[in-house]
Amino acid sequence: MVAKESNGASNNVKVGSISKVEDADNFHIYYGQTFKVIKNAIDGKSYLLIQNTSRMAVRTKYCTSRIKSYVIPLLNYSVDTQSSQGGIPVSFFELLGLLGSLKGITSDAVASPCVLKLLEAGKVVKFEKGAEEVSQFAAHFISDTDQLQTCNFANFFPLSEGTPLQRAEWIKFLGAFANLETKANQVYDAVKGSYTCLSQMAAKRNTSFKPIVAWMEYDKNGGVWCFTKEPHKLKFVEDAGGENIDKSINKITYNVSDPDDLEALHAILCTVDAVIDETLSSDPQNYTKKTFLDNINLEDNSCFAFNQSIWRYDKRVRKGTTLDWHDGAISQPNLVLADMIEALFPTGNYTTSYFRNIAKDEGVIDISSDMCDRDASLPLVPTIPACG
Numbered sequence: 001m002v003a004k005e006s007n008g009a010s011n012n013v014k015v016g017s018i019s020k021v022e023d024a025d026n027f028h029i030y031y032g033q034t035f036k037v038i039k040n041a042i043d044g045k046s047y048l049l050i051q052n053t054s055r056m057a058v059r060t061k062y063c064t065s066r067i068k069s070y071v072i073p074l075l076n077y078s079v080d081t082q083s084s085q086g087g088i089p090v091s092f093f094e095l096l097g098l099l100g101s102l103k104g105i106t107s108d109a110v111a112s113p114c115v116l117k118l119l120e121a122g123k124v125v126k127f128e129k130g131a132e133e134v135s136q137f138a139a140h141f142i143s144d145t146d147q148l149q150t151c152n153f154a155n156f157f158p159l160s161e162g163t164p165l166q167r168a169e170w171i172k173f174l175g176a177f178a179n180l181e182t183k184a185n186q187v188y189d190a191v192k193g194s195y196t197c198l199s200q201m202a203a204k205r206n207t208s209f210k211p212i213v214a215w216m217e218y219d220k221n222g223g224v225w226c227f228t229k230e231p232h233k234l235k236f237v238e239d240a241g242g243e244n245i246d247k248s249i250n251k252i253t254y255n256v257s258d259p260d261d262l263e264a265l266h267a268i269l270c271t272v273d274a275v276i277d278e279t280l281s282s283d284p285q286n287y288t289k290k291t292f293l294d295n296i297n298l299e300d301n302s303c304f305a306f307n308q309s310i311w312r313y314d315k316r317v318r319k320g321t322t323l324d325w326h327d328g329a330i331s332q333p334n335l336v337l338a339d340m341i342e343a344l345f346p347t348g349n350y351t352t353s354y355f356r357n358i359a360k361d362e363g364v365i366d367i368s369s370d371m372c373d374r375d376a377s378l379p380l381v382p383t384i385p386a387c388g
Contacts, residue, residue, distance in 0.1 A: 017179070017181050017182060018031050018181055019172040019175055019176060019181040019184055019185055021169065021172060022169065023163070023165050023166045023169050023192075024161055024166045024167075024169040024170060024172075025041070025161060025162075025166060026040070026041040026042055026157070026160045026161060027039065027040050027041060027042075027170070027173050029172065029173075029176055034050065034051045034053075034054035034056055035048060035049060035050050035051065035054070035056065036048075036049040036072075036176050037049070038173060038176055040154075040155055041160075042145060042155045042157045042160055043145050043155045044066075045065075045066060045067065045068055045155075046066060046067050046068075047067075047068055047069075047070065047154060048060075048062055048067055048068065048069040048070070049069075049070050049072045049176060049177060050069060050070070050071050050072065051071075051072060051179075052071050052072065052073070057071045063151035068151060068153075068154070070138065070139055070152070070154070070177065071138065072176075072177055072178065072179060073177070073178045073179045073180075074101060074138045074139050074177050074178060075101065075138055076101050076102075076103045076137050076138055077098075077101055077102060077103065077137050077138055077139045077140065077141060077177075078102070078103060078104030078105065078106075078127075078133075078134060078137040078139075078140045078141070079093070079102065079104070079105050079106070079140070079141050080105075080106045080129065080140065080141065080142040080143065080144065081105045081106050081107045081108075081109055081110050082106045082107030082109055082129055087106075087107065087109065087110070087143065087326070088141050088142070088143055088156055089158065089326065089327040089328070089330045089331055090102075090105075090110055090111075090112050090115050090327060091111075091112060091327050091328040091330070091331040091332070091380070092156075092158075092170065092171050092174055092330075092331045093174065094112060094114065094115075094376075094379070094380040095171060095187045095331055095332075095379060095380050095382060096171065096174060096175060096178060096180050096183055096184060096187070096379060097180075097183070097377065097378050097379030097380075098174070098178055098180075099114060099115065099118060099376045099377060100376070100377035101178075102115070102118065102124055103123075103124060103125065103137060104124065104125050104126070104127055104133065104134070104137060104140075105119070105124060105125075105126055105127075106126070106127065106128070106129045107126065107129075108126055109318070109319075109321070109322045110318070110322065110327070111316065111317075111318055111322050111323065111324035111326070111327040111328065111367055112327065112328075112367075112372075113367055113368060113369055113370070113371035113372035114369075114372035114374070114376035114380075115376075116318075116367075116368065116369035116372070117369040117372040117376060118376055119369075120369050129147070130147070130148065134150065134152070134153075135150060135152065137152060138152065139152050139153075139154050139177065140152050140153050140154070141153075141154050141155075141156040142154070142155055142156070143155065143156060143157045143159065145157075154177075156170065156173060156174065157170075158170040158330055158331075159330070161232075162231040162232060162235075163231065163232055163235050164195065164232050164235060164236060164239075164333030164336065164337070165191075165192055165195060165333065167232065167330050167333065168188060168191050168192070168195075168330065168331055168332070168333050169188055169192075171184045171187055171188055171331065172184045172185070172188060183379060187379075187382055190382050190384060191331075191332055191333065191334050191382055192334075194334035194382075194384045194385065194387065195239075195333060195334040195337055197387040197388070198239075198240075198334060198337045198338055198341060198385065198387050199239040199240070199337065201341075201387055201388060202239065202240050202241035202341055202345075203241065205241050205345065207241070210241060210242055210243040211241075211242045211243070211273035211274055211344045211345075212242070212243050212244075212245060212271060212272050212273045212274070213237045213242045213243065213244055213245070213272070213273065213274045213275075213276065213344070214227060214244075214245045214268070214269070214272045214274075214275050214276070215227065215228045215229070215230075215233050215234075215237075215244075215276045215278060216228065216275060216276070216277060216278065217277070217278040217279050217280075218277075218279040218295045218296075220279075220295075222255070223255055223256050223257050224253050224254065224255050224256070225253070225254045225256065225265060225295070225296065226252050226253045226254070227245060227249070227252055228278060229244075229252075233276075236333075236336055236337060236340050237340065237344075239337055239340075240337055240340035240341045240343075240344055241341065241344060241345065242273075242274070242340070242344045245268065245271075245272065246271075249268060251264065256295070256296065256297045262297055265296065266296070266298070269296070269304055269306070270303075270304060270305070271305075272304070272305065272306050273305050273306055273309065273344075274306050274309040274310075274311065274343055274344060275292075275306045275309065275310045275311065276311045276312070276313070276343075276355075277292050277310060277311065277312050277358070278312075278313070279292075279295065281314070281320075282320050282321060283320055284312070284314040284317050284320055284364045285320070285363060285364050287312065287314070287358065288358055288361065289310060289358045289359050289361070291358075292310055292358060306359075307359060308357075308359045308360065309343060309357065309359060310357065310358050310359040311343050311355045311356065311357055311358070312355070312356055312358055313325040313329070313354050313355055314356070314364060315352065315353070315354050315355060315356040315362070315364055315365060316328070316353070316354060316364070316365050316367055317364050317365070317366065317367060318366065318367040318368070319366075322367070324354065324367065325354050328353075328354075329353075329354050332382055332383060334382075334383075334384070334385065335353040335354065335383055335385065336353070336354055336355075338350065338352075338353070338385040339352040339353055339354055339355040340355070342355075343355055343357070350385070353383070
């Protein structure tokens with residue numbers, strides 16, 4: 001029996017029930033007659049997914065340094081929602097309608113109202129990371145490869161990818177575990193189509209100059225600002241029709257207690273049209289424009305071009321620390337792009353999903369289980385902003 005790559009399949013594989021990985025770099029899917037293989041570049045393993053109706057499901061089990069096997073579709077699974085990498089974005093499972101099979105999480109630090117509702121109802125249990133309970137689940141999805149792993153661990157790590165769409169395509173990885181390739185394809189096509197339309201619309205915008213954007217973060221302990229240059233964040237700016245701060249700026253960190261550093265930082269900020277402040281805060285509601293100005297040691301920013309455009313991505317937050325930016329924004333990057341376009345070219349008639357403008361005193365939305373107003377067992381319909 002020969003497995004074929006996802007751009008082709010054996011005669012017994014129904015056309016339309018496969019996923020072809022088009023953009024992501026760190027996983028690939030291959031199909032056979034009664035099995036699938038996901039090659040995962042994150043942990044270097046091959047995941048053998050065996051259909052539960054096949055004879056192989058009964059007689060085959062792999063758990064080696066190179067191969068792990070799972071019987072699919074998964075009857076139940078658990079998710080590591082607490083890790084050094086930020087936990088698994090559960091919104092991917094919601095988009096596929098898989099919350100009904102979610103039975104365990106390692107932390108209630110999730111930004112999904114419906115997962116919180118299931119937890120409160122006792123339909124999902126919380127267990128300690130590394131606890132024996134994890135062995136009862138058909139699969140345990142993680143994003144931290146450094147932890148001790150058992151046979152049912154599967155590494156799901158969209159954050160390993162460099163662009164927003166590459167990250168979003170990891171929905172196909174999950175779809176393969178549930179025989180939901182058709183649904184995964186539909187969701188990704190919708191998100192990608194929306195993202196592409198928005199970026200093309202932004203590219204057609206007739207402006208003399210592109211607005212300059214600075215992603216920056218303040219380390220309160222060290223009193224140091226730094227410009228962050230993570231590829232997917234820079235990509236959002238470019239696709240929204242903006243421009244990131246000059247690549248020739250080779251100094252990354254600026255100590256506000258050093259007069260020369262502070263003057264250099266202020267000089268750079270004078271060239272910027274919009275700021276995205278990524279500074280960590282345990283109290284986002286009280287992180288205001290004044291907080292930002294205090295952190296850059298400035299009493300008045302009226303002389304700066306960005307004085308009405310200071311943004312943070314903590315608009316949707318649970319208990320002050322769990323941001324939906326690290327969850328829903330990954331599975332639906334088209335909404336982030338729509339937010340970015342509004343930030344750079346404000347219309348006033350679009351409500352942002354993840355960004356809030358602290359220069360205009362915009363507050364946060366506190367996520368709670370009460371916000372789940374749908375049947376959690378059904379797929380979450382992706383949001384498609386107007387384009388054109």
